[in-house]
Amino acid sequence: MICPVILSGGSGTRLWPLSRQAAPKQFQRLLSGRTMIQETVARALGEGFAAPIVVCNQRHRFVVAEQMRELGIAGTRIVLEPVGRNSGPAILAAAFMVAEEAPGTVLWMMAADAAISDEPALRRAVAIAARAAEAGHVVTFGMTPTAPETGYGYVERGEPIAGIEGAYRVARFVEKPDRLTAETYLASGGFYWNAGMFVFTAATLIAEFEHHAPDVLASVREAVARRTTETDFIRLGADAFTACRNISLDYAVAEKSTRNAVVPASLGWSDVGSWAALWELGAKDAAGNVATGRTVLVDARRCYVRGDGTLAAVVGLEDVVLVATPDAVLALPRERAQDVKAVLDAIKTPRPDGERLDSIPGIV
């Protein structure tokens, strides 16, 4: 049995104005009638999988619970973080809880807000990863790159792991490269996008934290020990968890471990990190537009248009993103999709007339 652990910690600010602090990206219906977290959980159901664990911020507990209810699945354990401390403490908390009953359990850790189009390939990759995990490895998935992306970290493949076809040692993890380096990686064939999906046993993970981040281990162990369990939620001990360092699993363990493995795969994976990515992933009309919700497009080309609870109309624009919600609207060229951040910065800056846009309830 593989236990899926879904980390729902992302803020999705690059998908403003749809994604907000109160309902970030993973809770939005971005690519289908299901939300991103529903899509994610649905990928890890069925034979061979235990009921999933979702780790989320306590403020999102009802959204998560409702979205699991909509999905019609029972038994999800919803673990509440009093504050976000990144992926390291979150997955470690899940590992401690699972280890109380069966430390050898294989955990499959994934973000709640990524897209994967090839589910059969995913199942095959997870099966390989689970074998490597049972052999004691900390396994990551390497996404076969399709472009010289500078927005992802990369993982370089090392020697094959004997006896586990499809699994390799990790030569090294590398941070987001510059364009030239990314092109070299793409050409070399031995580099993969680090999708931030990992597989390991609970015992391996705990041992790795003990070795590489004992302070995190101590805090999270105490937060788990002091947890309170209600009907619908498991609350981590607030003081201990809050005292923990903010650190990703990559930094805390993966980049330091000697037990790393990588399973290369082509999954049609995307981190759905921008409106431009949603345009790439979406079904296009004859003019290359992706339109979602209530929209009117006249002479538009290669646009991403979304009307969420409001009508979004575009005439005569090309390569533009228009995202409309009842209280906020964003328009920008697709190639500047990363600049949503500049809008959020502007919203947080007092205006010449003294008005604070961030005083509008729920605007960010």
Next chain:
Amino acid sequence: MICPVILSGGSGTRLWPLSRQAAPKQFQRLLSGRTMIQETVARALGEGFAAPIVVCNQRHRFVVAEQMRELGIAGTRIVLEPVGRNSGPAILAAAFMVAEEAPGTVLWMMAADAAISDEPALRRAVAIAARAAEAGHVVTFGMTPTAPETGYGYVERGEPIAGIEGAYRVARFVEKPDRLTAETYLASGGFYWNAGMFVFTAATLIAEFEHHAPDVLASVREAVARRTTETDFIRLGADAFTACRNISLDYAVAEKSTRNAVVPASLGWSDVGSWAALWELGAKDAAGNVATGRTVLVDARRCYVRGDGTLAAVVGLEDVVLVATPDAVLALPRERAQDVKAVLDAIKTPRPDGERLDSIPGIV
């Protein structure tokens, strides 16, 4: 005393999504904290002017009354049309009512939704027009053209009228010209934009209708005779008014009359006929943007951005109009501002999935 008659019959569809059937352009705060009809009425207050008459569709009666109340003026007569029948019947109804007491009264007819920036020049032009009207003329104002506009009708100046400096006979009215013709008009110096503002006495207007459109005269006379007067509103007789032809004052009288006069003037007049016109009229920032309401602009140039009850954010766009309201949003290049109509047509067309966008309450 000059009696201002404000015709509030426009639909302002080219300013969708701000302008709607329920609250068209003249009731919107487009250029200042006042609505267009408030700006219009305010131009015709003070010494020498009687309390204004507003003729509007009965469905807009409370909006008009409230906007007059906001303006703090008393005594406005609000005349309600059961249906719109264009400017001819509307101004004639006002003329009949005024003529009951004083047929020699000078009426100044104007649309409720135009912009005029030079009010002293306007007062001077109205004074000249009133003298010509008292001499029995049907007087129009000729706006000195500043560009070869193809969206306006033109009026050609004839001989000066003896004894009334600044007033001329009308050589002819011409419909909206093509570009080449408009350029000829601009170069010739004898042609003016027909702003649809007229001055005449009530008696002259009634006589002109009697001569050129006796059927309209008969219908409107009966509608006025059968009017009911309430505290706040004067309701025209519905059957008679509804039976009347739909006809503009230009068609019914001005283009046929032998008593036409024109007063040329430079008033900074605009019919505010599109979002592009509002950009032209608006105060611009250093990058040439006009921003109104709740807006965020990052690297935008020469854009018109409006957030009405919602936040409108633009990044990196040039020469684009973005108008955002809570239930509908429009984005288009400024030079395609006339194509708002295509959006309205699309809204009224059933969609492939059977959804009718025009079933959304108040969307058009």
